[in-house]
Amino acid sequence: MTKPVQQRTLKTRAKLIAAAEVLIAKEGYTALRVEDVVQKAGVAKGTFFAHFRDKDALMDRLIGAHIDRILDDWEKAPAPKTIPEVVAIMSPLLTFLTSERYVFDVVMRYSGATLIEDIGPIAMTIGRFDELMCGWMEVGEYRADVSPQLLSEGVQAFFFQAMALHFCALHSDIALTDRLQSYLSAWLIVKTESPSASCT
Amino acid sequence: MTKPVQQRTLKTRAKLIAAAEVLIAKEGYTALRVEDVVQKAGVAKGTFFAHFRDKDALMDRLIGAHIDRILDDWEKAPAPKTIPEVVAIMSPLLTFLTSERYVFDVVMRYSGATLIEDIGPIAMTIGRFDELMCGWMEVGEYRADVSPQLLSEGVQAFFFQAMALHFCALHSDIALTDRLQSYLSAWLIVKTESPSASCT
Amino acid sequence: MTKPVQQRTLKTRAKLIAAAEVLIAKEGYTALRVEDVVQKAGVAKGTFFAHFRDKDALMDRLIGAHIDRILDDWEKAPAPKTIPEVVAIMSPLLTFLTSERYVFDVVMRYSGATLIEDIGPIAMTIGRFDELMCGWMEVGEYRADVSPQLLSEGVQAFFFQAMALHFCALHSDIALTDRLQSYLSAWLIVKTESPSASCT
Amino acid sequence: MTKPVQQRTLKTRAKLIAAAEVLIAKEGYTALRVEDVVQKAGVAKGTFFAHFRDKDALMDRLIGAHIDRILDDWEKAPAPKTIPEVVAIMSPLLTFLTSERYVFDVVMRYSGATLIEDIGPIAMTIGRFDELMCGWMEVGEYRADVSPQLLSEGVQAFFFQAMALHFCALHSDIALTDRLQSYLSAWLIVKTESPSASCT
DNA sequence: TATGAATGAGCGTTCATTCAT
DNA sequence: TATGAATGAACGCTCATTCAT
Numbered sequence: 001m002t003k004p005v006q007q008r009t010l011k012t013r014a015k016l017i018a019a020a021e022v023l024i025a026k027e028g029y030t031a032l033r034v035e036d037v038v039q040k041a042g043v044a045k046g047t048f049f050a051h052f053r054d055k056d057a058l059m060d061r062l063i064g065a066h067i068d069r070i071l072d073d074w075e076k077a078p079a080p081k082t083i084p085e086v087v088a089i090m091s092p093l094l095t096f097l098t099s100e101r102y103v104f105d106v107v108m109r110y111s112g113a114t115l116i117e118d119i120g121p122i123a124m125t126i127g128r129f130d131e132l133m134c135g136w137m138e139v140g141e142y143r144a145d146v147s148p149q150l151l152s153e154g155v156q157a158f159f160f161q162a163m164a165l166h167f168c169a170l171h172s173d174i175a176l177t178d179r180l181q182s183y184l185s186a187w188l189i190v191k192t193e194s195p196s197a198s199c200t
Numbered sequence: 201m202t203k204p205v206q207q208r209t210l211k212t213r214a215k216l217i218a219a220a221e222v223l224i225a226k227e228g229y230t231a232l233r234v235e236d237v238v239q240k241a242g243v244a245k246g247t248f249f250a251h252f253r254d255k256d257a258l259m260d261r262l263i264g265a266h267i268d269r270i271l272d273d274w275e276k277a278p279a280p281k282t283i284p285e286v287v288a289i290m291s292p293l294l295t296f297l298t299s300e301r302y303v304f305d306v307v308m309r310y311s312g313a314t315l316i317e318d319i320g321p322i323a324m325t326i327g328r329f330d331e332l333m334c335g336w337m338e339v340g341e342y343r344a345d346v347s348p349q350l351l352s353e354g355v356q357a358f359f360f361q362a363m364a365l366h367f368c369a370l371h372s373d374i375a376l377t378d379r380l381q382s383y384l385s386a387w388l389i390v391k392t393e394s395p396s397a398s399c400t
Numbered sequence: 401m402t403k404p405v406q407q408r409t410l411k412t413r414a415k416l417i418a419a420a421e422v423l424i425a426k427e428g429y430t431a432l433r434v435e436d437v438v439q440k441a442g443v444a445k446g447t448f449f450a451h452f453r454d455k456d457a458l459m460d461r462l463i464g465a466h467i468d469r470i471l472d473d474w475e476k477a478p479a480p481k482t483i484p485e486v487v488a489i490m491s492p493l494l495t496f497l498t499s500e501r502y503v504f505d506v507v508m509r510y511s512g513a514t515l516i517e518d519i520g521p522i523a524m525t526i527g528r529f530d531e532l533m534c535g536w537m538e539v540g541e542y543r544a545d546v547s548p549q550l551l552s553e554g555v556q557a558f559f560f561q562a563m564a565l566h567f568c569a570l571h572s573d574i575a576l577t578d579r580l581q582s583y584l585s586a587w588l589i590v591k592t593e594s595p596s597a598s599c600t
Numbered sequence: 601m602t603k604p605v606q607q608r609t610l611k612t613r614a615k616l617i618a619a620a621e622v623l624i625a626k627e628g629y630t631a632l633r634v635e636d637v638v639q640k641a642g643v644a645k646g647t648f649f650a651h652f653r654d655k656d657a658l659m660d661r662l663i664g665a666h667i668d669r670i671l672d673d674w675e676k677a678p679a680p681k682t683i684p685e686v687v688a689i690m691s692p693l694l695t696f697l698t699s700e701r702y703v704f705d706v707v708m709r710y711s712g713a714t715l716i717e718d719i720g721p722i723a724m725t726i727g728r729f730d731e732l733m734c735g736w737m738e739v740g741e742y743r744a745d746v747s748p749q750l751l752s753e754g755v756q757a758f759f760f761q762a763m764a765l766h767f768c769a770l771h772s773d774i775a776l777t778d779r780l781q782s783y784l785s786a787w788l789i790v791k792t793e794s795p796s797a798s799c800t
Numbered sequence: 801t802a803t804g805a806a807t808g809a810g811c812g813t814t815c816a817t818t819c820a821t
Numbered sequence: 822t823a824t825g826a827a828t829g830a831a832c833g834c835t836c837a838t839t840c841a842t
Binding site for chain 6: 206208209212243244245246247250
């Protein structure tokens, strides 16, 4: 029987998270300072670190929670069958992850857990993402010469590639979703005709 | 006629870069300190910041130069025709970019220029990477339903995906190059048989 | 026969001074940077120091010239005979010297020459101030138990004291000129009645 | 009930101040470096800035404390009744304030508070100076046509004037105290005879 | 658990002044 | 004279993290 977490503990943690969320709503993730969080929560700085290993752990939790909320919508919606549908359903996540460079960076860093015990909120969402994607791959009419699992990993790769290029002014004239769509079209569907474009 | 850069300026910059390279060879990029660079270069700190906007600008230059040297080898070598050859030739870059987490992060951050004027050394290498890749795509026997340019972008996506997963303990048992190879096989070549794997 | 100062020299100096004056008109003395002056004048930094021993030498010249222009007006006007007239005529100088704390500090520092050879523009103006004051002391109906020279030095002391207190928020509610007037009244005129104020 | 300052805080601040005082005793105020203070105090640099807004704040405190110690002696001693006694008692302060040009400048800058909240140690000492002076003015046999408060302000003005001229080589042959004495004689006492000196 | 003072390593900056060309 | 790159010595600051109470 595990010792039940004390009420006070829960309350303090909730206060910290609530404070952080208010601050983020106002100033964004990038500007969040531990200093401000504890002040707003009305607790001491040390208390923060009694609840979260470090600042990133809070970020992991906050961003993870946000992504989870988005994925909940993905789950509730009927599985997309076509690529435009896939892109459309992904759009809110795309928007969130590109809202701040910092958010993108954190997700990049935490999307793979560094240690087995370290699988945190963000890493969990990648798992969910992957699972959902696998499911979608199976119900859609996509190329069959590759396993759904691999297809899913590829979708992930292109998903990040599209965002990475988004942060690059040189290409920002092309819409994020358009780029993703052309990537996925090429990745998920194999046409028989042969084009002949050339590189610049 | 632009104002010619003075000899002295060139010399000082060279001294700074040389000093930094010696230090990096000894301790790695992560450990590089501006303080140490100027001391080793025998130059005042103010001078450093007259030559580089900040420490990151030096890093951009140093890492960019290193990547350029690797790409020079890519250019000198005959274009790889098969996927294993592509992976093999990419291997040194993979090794360099994963040698230090810090290096990977800097490259991620600088690979896309935020402003047109901001196109620094690293961003330039991405251009070269892309061009080379396009060339390779044309000479190899790859799927023809997609433009070489798009194929190249996909290779990039998988290239980064492989590295990102490498920094993630959960998957690090699979060799970086093996993972890249299976990605590229699926991306560049289309088989006719249909598999039937399932997701976990 | 002294070598005549070359035309070019004179022109360069004039350019520097003109540039400085434009900048000061825009941003004030405090914000003046040698960097900006030479840039605006279109000369190299080293040239600046070929014309002025240091930045302060330029300031000395500029501020001295400004004070001289004010003293020219003092000279042109009829000598004030009463204390209110003295205060009134002094008012423009008071305004200038308290316009920026930096100006006050420079004048404080240069009002006494450090070396005989060093008597610069500001120190010269103190001489003029003193002379004028002595003249005024002689024509006015002031206390006769003290030499005009000493009276003049006292006026100076109170002149600075009034300004010093002006820079102090605690007292800034009392107008600068009012304070100076009451100082000078006490210093220059001796009444026979005895007051009985007490300190706070 | 204000939050009580922790013991540790007090101790750290004391360490910082003690370290600074040792260094000043050795090298003077001018040569004091923040770096050295924290090192000698065995404290982190960040800690320094947690205790003092900046280096000047420490100087304010240190110099203010020194002046306070001198004023303590003024308070303990019997009030001077004659001008030579006044000058004699003031002498140690005169010596301290002219010991380093830097000290004089700091005092000038901080003697007037810019904001009400800005009343620092040095500004406080000016208040004490003034109060003491008022007391002395009342017990001595000085001119009665002017309030002690105004007399006190005049003494201040001459006190600073004497020091300002001291930093000026042209006049440094006349002893500081002698000059002050002649100023105060003229300011505090009114003779009936009329001299007839002329200005130079 | 909670507290909050202390840590600490290094970055970026400042800008008048010098000096080799 | 003119040039302008180089100097240089601190300062101020950052801010997540630790640790003694």
